Amino acid sequence: xxxxxxxMLKATQGLKNAMGRHYLAIEQAYRDGKPTAWATSGCxxxxxxxxxxxxxxxxNSATISAAQKYSQKFIELAEEEGFSYDMCSYFKxxxxxxxxxxxxxxxGIRKPTFMLSSDVICDTxxxxxxxxxxxxxxxxxYIIDVPHVVSNTSKRxxxxxxxxxxxxxxxxxxxxxxxxxxxxxxxxxxxxAANSYELSEVWRDIYELRKNIPSPISTKDTFGGLFPLFTMxxxxxxxxxxxxxxxEAKTRVDAGQGALENxxxxxxxxxxxxxxxxxxxAMLERFNAIIxxxxxxxxxxxxxxxxxxxxxxxxxxxDPIECMSALMLSFWYIFxxxxxxxxFKETVKDWKIDGVIxxxxxxxxxxxxxxxxxxxxxxEEADIPxxxxxxxxxxxxxFNEVQVTNQIESFIEILRKSKRG
Amino acid sequence: MVKxxxxxxxVVSPEEIFMAAxxxxxxxxxxxxxxxxKVNEHVPxxxxxxxxxxxxxxxxxxxxxxxxxxxxxxxxxxxREFDIWVESVEIDFLFYLNVPLKxxxxxxxxxxxxxKELVYQIEDRxxxxxxxxxxxxxxxxxxxxxxxxxxxxxxxTKMILKGSEFHELVKLSQxxxxxxxxxxxxxxxxxxxxxxxxxxxxxxRILLTGSIxxxxxxxxxxxxxxxxxxxxxxCIGSRYFWNTIEEDKDPIVAIAEYHLSKPLYSTKMPSYxxxxxxxxxxxxxxxxxxxxxxxxxxxxxxxxxPYMNKKFKELKIPxxxxxxxxxxxxxxxxxxxxxxxxxxx
Numbered sequence: 001x002x003x004x005x006x007x008m009l010k011a012t013q014g015l016k017n018a019m020g021r022h023y024l025a026i027e028q029a030y031r032d033g034k035p036t037a038w039a040t041s042g043c044x045x046x047x048x049x050x051x052x053x054x055x056x057x058x059x060n061s062a063t064i065s066a067a068q069k070y071s072q073k074f075i076e077l078a079e080e081e082g083f084s085y086d087m088c089s090y091f092k093x094x095x096x097x098x099x100x101x102x103x104x105x106x107x108g109i110r111k112p113t114f115m116l117s118s119d120v121i122c123d124t125x126x127x128x129x130x131x132x133x134x135x136x137x138x139x140x141x142y143i144i145d146v147p148h149v150v151s152n153t154s155k156r157x158x159x160x161x162x163x164x165x166x167x168x169x170x171x172x173x174x175x176x177x178x179x180x181x182x183x184x185x186x187x188x189x190x191x192x193a194a195n196s197y198e199l200s201e202v203w204r205d206i207y208e209l210r211k212n213i214p215s216p217i218s219t220k221d222t223f224g225g226l227f228p229l230f231t232m233x234x235x236x237x238x239x240x241x242x243x244x245x246x247x248e249a250k251t252r253v254d255a256g257q258g259a260l261e262n263x264x265x266x267x268x269x270x271x272x273x274x275x276x277x278x279x280x281x282a283m284l285e286r287f288n289a290i291i292x293x294x295x296x297x298x299x300x301x302x303x304x305x306x307x308x309x310x311x312x313x314x315x316x317x318x319d320p321i322e323c324m325s326a327l328m329l330s331f332w333y334i335f336x337x338x339x340x341x342x343x344f345k346e347t348v349k350d351w352k353i354d355g356v357i358x359x360x361x362x363x364x365x366x367x368x369x370x371x372x373x374x375x376x377x378x379x380e381e382a383d384i385p386x387x388x389x390x391x392x393x394x395x396x397x398x399f400n401e402v403q404v405t406n407q408i409e410s411f412i413e414i415l416r417k418s419k420r421g
Numbered sequence: 422m423v424k425x426x427x428x429x430x431x432v433v434s435p436e437e438i439f440m441a442a443x444x445x446x447x448x449x450x451x452x453x454x455x456x457x458x459k460v461n462e463h464v465p466x467x468x469x470x471x472x473x474x475x476x477x478x479x480x481x482x483x484x485x486x487x488x489x490x491x492x493x494x495x496x497x498x499x500x501r502e503f504d505i506w507v508e509s510v511e512i513d514f515l516f517y518l519n520v521p522l523k524x525x526x527x528x529x530x531x532x533x534x535x536x537k538e539l540v541y542q543i544e545d546r547x548x549x550x551x552x553x554x555x556x557x558x559x560x561x562x563x564x565x566x567x568x569x570x571x572x573x574x575x576x577x578t579k580m581i582l583k584g585s586e587f588h589e590l591v592k593l594s595q596x597x598x599x600x601x602x603x604x605x606x607x608x609x610x611x612x613x614x615x616x617x618x619x620x621x622x623x624x625x626r627i628l629l630t631g632s633i634x635x636x637x638x639x640x641x642x643x644x645x646x647x648x649x650x651x652x653x654x655x656c657i658g659s660r661y662f663w664n665t666i667e668e669d670k671d672p673i674v675a676i677a678e679y680h681l682s683k684p685l686y687s688t689k690m691p692s693y694x695x696x697x698x699x700x701x702x703x704x705x706x707x708x709x710x711x712x713x714x715x716x717x718x719x720x721x722x723x724x725x726x727p728y729m730n731k732k733f734k735e736l737k738i739p740x741x742x743x744x745x746x747x748x749x750x751x752x753x754x755x756x757x758x759x760x761x762x763x764x765x766x
Contacts (some may be wrong), residue, residue: 334501
């Protein structure tokens with residue numbers, strides 16, 4: 001079968017520059033003696049920008065290690081330190097990269113002024129930073145404890161959950177002031193929040209364009225494209241990048257062009273991709289299949305992916321702390337099972353998806369725990385074919401290419417038959 | 422006897438609230454002898470084997486005396502599996518208790534709210550009223566049990582009570598009517614006061630820590646290898662009885678404060694603080710070595726192990742870390758490692 005190539009947006013090429021500016025800003029912060037912080041995904045990075053603290057996201061650095069084919073080496077170094085084969089590969093990559101003191105282009109990351117983690121996605125995040133804070137000789141570490149929303153959580157519970165997070169958020173501001181001397185400036189906080197909202201909004205609009213048949217963009221634009229949302233929410237520069245991506249995608253839509261020449265199968269991919277083998281996703285294109293939605297990359301568009309509340313710009317500007325607290329309670333990536341099923345069904349319908357691939361990522365148990373029930377319920381209630389593939393986000397040793405390829409080939413056959421009716 | 426069961430990867434379930442509601446608290450225990458036929462249809466293979474074992478039993482059907490199950494915040498696996506319980510387990514009442522990750526005043530206030538919510542939901546579901554006086558009575562009764570267990574535990578260190586027998590007593594305390602438990606423990610204490618050492622041979626004095634260890638056969642296995650568990654910081658162990666609950670204040674507040682001040686577990690932060698209690702136990706009971714047993718895929722333990730290893734090395738206390746599957750065949754397979762450790766110490 002001939003290789004096919006989906007077309008990446010020209011604008012996405014600007015991603016490299018945008019991320020380059022992020023890393024330059026980090027270096028500049030160190031030169032200027034400005035405070036820096038590590039943060040885990042799910043944390044309100046906007047508050048760091050609002051308090052003039054330069055954020056660094058070790059998960060982002062870990063993906064760089066993987067993309068540059070260094071993650072396995074770093075993971076094995078961490079394992080030599082006594083950390084198990086079964087633990088999160090982002091954590092181990094980060095540990096190995098710090099041990100080796102490699103530069104940012106290999107996934108290196110400097111010692112920060114303080115660390116900020118949360119258990120909104122996983123308890124692992126807090127353990128990870130505890131390990132690193134201690135190994136650095138004692139870096140201050142603030143944890144935002146976010147209550148778990150489960151399938152039978154009531155509205156009443158959500159109210160006091162939110163209050164709990166909000167109280168911690170105020171405490172966090174004091175913590176930051178104590179360790180940096182920087183005070184919160186609410187005007188700046190509003191400005192940063194407004195930028196973050198706009199960034200989310202454009203990302204949402206890009207996703208809306210993916211509803212079109214053929215889809216104007218593929219994962220070549222979104223897997224990497226999500227990083228500004230993750231690392232720079234609150235800055236202006238990524239907004240301009242996303243707007244360029246949007247305009248170019250819209251031009252394709254208007255011209256009836258898709259990212260893939262002969263789009264036949266529209267897929268959804270749930271989970272973190274295997275960063276060390278991103279090219280593998282192009283393999284789907286041989287079957288005229290394209291991924292048109294990833295809950296993981298859309299999750300970071302947090303103002304538009306909340307199942308419990310509406311988040312208007314007005315509400316955000318009125319009280320950014322209240323909004324940021326409420327937003328922390330949920331994340332598309334780790335929704336409770338009932339919410340997940342509802343959102344999957346709606347997404348499949350709206351984005352006209354033929355099949356779903358669920359990545360049983362052994363490094364991320366919170367995301368994968370309910371996959372089997374998710375698959376079964378989607379099949380029973382909405383007749384949506386699902387495929388579960390087993391692998392890992394950052395550890396190439398856990399990726400069995402032959403097995404995954406065989407599974408995908410069979411899955412495409414199922415979709416083909418299903419389409420023929 | 423009607424029961425409320427708790428699925429707890431720690432030991433933070435408010436038994437006194439269940440008792441005040443007229444239920445016997447019942448800790449769900451694993452059964453390493455069963456196959457995971459049902460649960461494998463729900464949970465991927467790379468998830469905590471102990472948690473899967475409990476869920477397997479629940480899907481097959483819990484004892485009809487169990488009218489509800491409360492799951493407490495544990496690790497990432499147990500937390501997320503709650504939704505599968507809701508989906509797959511036939512039970513009238515299921516509550517997820519968000520025991521906070523931290524232990525400060527903000528966390529305490531939140532925990533109070535969640536405990537009150539639990540009270541509200543039990544009252545609503547079972548059409549009963551939980552009286553504060555009843556909770557206070559339960560606290561007093563459980564405090565007596567805790568004190569007795571603490572006193573009895575000292576007989577482990579004197580080599581009068583085997584570690585495995587004590588483990589059975591703690592399990593019994595977590596799964597039976599508390600008045601009956603009180604009688605049993607009182608009798609046991611009397612009996613122990615008149616007993617002599619069970620062995621004259623030199624057994625290695627061990628501090629046992631790690632994931633949930635609910636299979637007493639494992640402790641018997643250790644005894645066969647020449648180890649006596651003289652102390653532990655386990656959930657089915659010291660962490661269940663080390664502290665008592667204050668009896669003269671608002672009972673819900675007292676319960677919340679109790680759970681957020683007892684010796685810390687790896688599922689809570691900062692989990693490295695656990696080391697201080699382990700160090701205290703190791704020194705108080707003059708142990709020959711420390712065993713840290715992690716169930717396969719038990720991430721909190723896996724994160725803490727290298728730090729514990731480093732700290733015990735600094736103290737020059739022999740330390741062994743074992744990752745173990747939840748089945749008895751594993752014990753035999755690990756024999757050599759335990760024997761080597763025995764020789765080392």
